[in-house]
Amino acid sequence: MAGIRAQQKEKTRRALIQAALNQLCPESSFSSLSLREVSREAGIAPTSFYRHFQNMDELGLTLVDEGGLALRQLLRQSRQRIAKGGSIIEISVHTFMDYVTHNKNIFRLMLQEQAGTTKDFRLAIAREIDHFKQELTDYLKAERNIPAELARAQSDAIVRVVFSAGADSLDLQAEDRARLTAQTILQVRMVARGANSMLPPNLSEPNVS
Amino acid sequence: MAGIRAQQKEKTRRALIQAALNQLCPESSFSSLSLREVSREAGIAPTSFYRHFQNMDELGLTLVDEGGLALRQLLRQSRQRIAKGGSIIEISVHTFMDYVTHNKNIFRLMLQEQAGTTKDFRLAIAREIDHFKQELTDYLKAERNIPAELARAQSDAIVRVVFSAGADSLDLQAEDRARLTAQTILQVRMVARGANSMLPPNLSEPNVS
DNA sequence: AAATTCAGCGTACACTTGTTAGCTGAAATG
DNA sequence: CATTTCAGCTAACAAGTGTACGCTGAATTT
Numbered sequence: 042m043a044g045i046r047a048q049q050k051e052k053t054r055r056a057l058i059q060a061a062l063n064q065l066c067p068e069s070s071f072s073s074l075s076l077r078e079v080s081r082e083a084g085i086a087p088t089s090f091y092r093h094f095q096n097m098d099e100l101g102l103t104l105v106d107e108g109g110l111a112l113r114q115l116l117r118q119s120r121q122r123i124a125k126g127g128s129i130i131e132i133s134v135h136t137f138m139d140y141v142t143h144n145k146n147i148f149r150l151m152l153q154e155q156a157g158t159t160k161d162f163r164l165a166i167a168r169e170i171d172h173f174k175q176e177l178t179d180y181l182k183a184e185r186n187i188p189a190e191l192a193r194a195q196s197d198a199i200v201r202v203v204f205s206a207g208a209d210s211l212d213l214q215a216e217d218r219a220r221l222t223a224q225t226i227l228q229v230r231m232v233a234r235g236a237n238s239m240l241p242p243n244l245s246e247p248n249v250s
Numbered sequence: 251m252a253g254i255r256a257q258q259k260e261k262t263r264r265a266l267i268q269a270a271l272n273q274l275c276p277e278s279s280f281s282s283l284s285l286r287e288v289s290r291e292a293g294i295a296p297t298s299f300y301r302h303f304q305n306m307d308e309l310g311l312t313l314v315d316e317g318g319l320a321l322r323q324l325l326r327q328s329r330q331r332i333a334k335g336g337s338i339i340e341i342s343v344h345t346f347m348d349y350v351t352h353n354k355n356i357f358r359l360m361l362q363e364q365a366g367t368t369k370d371f372r373l374a375i376a377r378e379i380d381h382f383k384q385e386l387t388d389y390l391k392a393e394r395n396i397p398a399e400l401a402r403a404q405s406d407a408i409v410r411v412v413f414s415a416g417a418d419s420l421d422l423q424a425e426d427r428a429r430l431t432a433q434t435i436l437q438v439r440m441v442a443r444g445a446n447s448m449l450p451p452n453l454s455e456p457n458v459s
Numbered sequence: 460a461a462a463t464t465c466a467g468c469g470t471a472c473a474c475t476t477g478t479t480a481g482c483t484g485a486a487a488t489g
Numbered sequence: 490c491a492t493t494t495c496a497g498c499t500a501a502c503a504a505g506t507g508t509a510c511g512c513t514g515a516a517t518t519t
Contacts, residue, residue, distance in 0.1 A: 044516095044517090045515095045516065045517090046464090046465080046466080046515085046516050046517070049466080049516095050465090050466065053466080053467090067367070067369075068367055069367055070281070070366060070367045072279070072281070072282065073281065073367060075505080075506065075507085076506080076507065076508090077505080077506065077507080085466090085467065085468090086467060086468050086469075087506095087507080087508085088467080088468070088469085088508075088509085088510095089466065089467045089468070091508085092465080092466050092467070093466090096507090097507095149365065152365035153362070153365045153366065155365075155417075156358065156361035156362045156364075156365070156417060157279060157362065158276070158277055158278055158279045158282060160276075163421075194433050194436050194437055194440070195437075195440065197433065197437065198411050198437035198440060198441070201410055201411045201414035201415065201437075202407050202410045202411060204414070205410035205413070205414055206410065208364075208365060212372075224403050224406065227403050228403055228404075228406065228407035228410075228441070230444065230448075231403070231404065231407060231440070231441050231444030231445045231448070232407070232437070232440050232441055232444055233444065234443070234444035234447050234448070235439065235440030235441055235442065235443035235444030235445075235447070236440045236444075238443050238444070238447065239439075239440070239443070253486095253487090254485095254486065254487090255485085255486050255487070255494090255495080255496080258486095258496080259495095259496065262496080262497090284475075284476060284477085285476080285477065285478095286475075286476065286477080287475095294496090294497065294498090295497060295498055295499075296476095296477080296478090297477095297478075297479085297480095297497080297498075297499085298496065298497045298498070300478085301495080301496055301497070302496095305477090306477095
């Protein structure tokens with residue numbers, strides 16, 4: 042029942058995924074990868090590629106799904122750390138930046154295909170970002186008693202700032218990245234404070250940071 | 251002195267630029283355009299392309315420069331409208347959104363190549379965004395008496411939010427775009443208020459909107 | 460043990476691509 | 490008017506692409 046065959050198939054499937062990931066660097070985007078190159082790096086014939094994916098897009102969507110999942114898991118873990126005390130803003134931003142730093146290729150892929158050419162990609166990535174946004178909105182409503190519409194606008198703004206900063210961080214060295222992270226935290230606090238100041242006064246809380 | 255020859259050359263140069271612009275749609279990115287396709291649409295032989303640009307990248311950089319220039323001019327005009335009274339935030343965001351709506355292809359190009367594969371592109375686009383950011387920073391320092399570092403962080407956040415919203419607006423119909431624009435204005439006000447609340451109290455002004 | 464499945468292979472085809480080399484004829488220059 | 494310049498052309502090339510077809514042999518099923 043181990044399935045020697047299925048096992049081997051899964052192995053070369055991973056090889057394809059890994060090959061694609063390896064070829065994603067600042068100098069070549071996913072959409073510029075060719076089926077043949079990826080197959081070559083994975084060590085199989087070009088035609089065998091089709092045993093695993095219908096085309097390159099399907100491979101790409103797999104990468105997006107896996108990358109998004111990993112990010113969501115990380116943020117879930119970080120929320121547990123918050124329960125034990127600590128600033129939600131600070132920890133979340135750091136978690137996000139760490140993810141970007143250690144998954145540059147996947148994050149770059151997401152950035153590129155977010156504005157890219159294939160509708161399925163754009164939708165898949167929009168969905169990932171929406172998850173992020175939705176969880177933040179829920180948090181703001183539940184833990185901070187912020188009314189729905191304001192919470193939506195606030196988390197939308199925060200996600201925009203953080204993702205955009207993540208994009209810029211790709212090209213930075215550790216030191217500059219730390220500076221950028223610090224600035225991002227400050228900016229998220231701006232948004233939070235600004236949003237708070239728009240609450241009906243009886244709802245507002247003393248401090249958000 | 252009219253220069254019949256130079257005149258004709260300029261004309262086909264514009265034809266090339268226009269051809270490239272025409273082929274930029276949601277379904278095909280600039281980096282996927284081929285020199286041959288563009289030349290074909292412009293009505294010249296592929297080899298004649300080289301009489302005008304060294305390669306496609308050079309054409310692309312021209313597009314970025316022209317697009318960025320147009321945007322900056324628009325914003326300069328809108329700042330004059332502000333001098334006559336009106337909310338700087340509201341007018342600027344509307345101006346920006348209008349630009350995006352009427353120059354979708356160029357804006358899409360900028361989004362794509364911002365995270366793209368060619369360093370020159372990334373730098374050129376970063377420079378355009380920096381202009382935007384710098385002018386906003388100067389405004390905040392001069393007109394609002396906000397200290398340098400805070401002004402930088404604030405305008406950085408605002409630019410991130412606005413550009414990101416502009417990206418999302420590309421796919422929307424007029425009605426949804428209006429909603430997004432309204433939300434963006436709200437978000438920019440959040441940032442402005444939040445930043446204001448971080449001022450040393452003797453500097454703070456009563457109202458930013 | 461026989462029959463079936465199927466991941467991976469080699470061959471082949473029709474395209475598209477960027478770029479070189481050299482020609483042409485009208486515009487510009489003297 | 491003679492000469493030079495040069496935008497645009499045709500032809501040709503080597504290189505790369507996605508994909509259809511049919512074969513093989515080991516793993517699986519019957």
